[in-house]
Amino acid sequence: MNAQPDLTRNQSLVLDTLSHADGPLSAYTILDRLRDDGFRAPLQVYRALDKLTELGLVHRLESLNAFVACIQPHSHEAGTVVAFAICETCGQVDEFSDEQVAERLSGWAAGHGFHPHKTTIEIRGTCATCSH
């Protein structure tokens, strides 16, 4: 289902775990879920996550110290800014991107001689469902 031709076994296992989860997972949670597949140490998870992040298949949520599978592998073109709405009640995460936000931020950067490498946008709050 999530078979990515050029991923290693470890990377595939981690990506599958994230893809089948219904919310963000911490590295150690991923580790626990992969014990039966031979995972024994955090580094195995972190290394896979590093690669998957680099490939744009996984995002790290900085405010949660957790990881999610990218909804759609829109390769991490420089300048692509993704935002996340994180529900603090149910843990659901909604990924979206907004062209105008990206432009305003890169406009600020250009105006200040700042060269962006990676941009994080995370909105913590309560989702529609949890607000009933």
Place this chain on the structure above:
Amino acid sequence: MNAQPDLTRNQSLVLDTLSHADGPLSAYTILDRLRDDGFRAPLQVYRALDKLTELGLVHRLESLNAFVACIQPHSHEAGTVVAFAICETCGQVDEFSDEQVAERLSGWAAGHGFHPHKTTIEIRGTCATCSH
């Protein structure tokens, strides 16, 4: 200099430490700098930071697990969105806010029934000085 009338001793010490630092500090770095003032445990720092953050005097940088003094105590009105440009070379942090970015994000939220609680925007990159 940073005398805030209604702050406790611990809170003042932590705020002063952050104000006089030339970049973000981790909680444990703050702890080390306050050993001589009687600080002995992380919790003393974290409690002060919690309060200062609540008062809008300090910001937490999620992508760094570190804290900075707010450039200008613009009390944390709901809806106030602050962004940070973080230089990965020298560690300098630039705080700014952009009305249009705030509007676009709250527009997305409104359109999805999402109720924002706190918004994080952090741009990691290289500052003008470090790009020489």
Place this chain on the structure above:
DNA sequence: ACTGGATATGTAATGATATTACGTATCGTG
């Protein structure tokens, strides 16, 4: 095929960040 470099892996130990639990002190207000 053989070699050498780049990449991926296995494992243990350690470092860095943050919270829980529990008890005490201080402050303001009725």
Place this chain on the structure above:
DNA sequence: CACGATACGTAATATCATTACATATCCAGT
């Protein structure tokens, strides 16, 4: 001055991430 709210002190523990070192695998160039 009794009470609740808030702040503080300390220890233990939980959670997240990296360093160090040894081994294995893949693949291009000869």
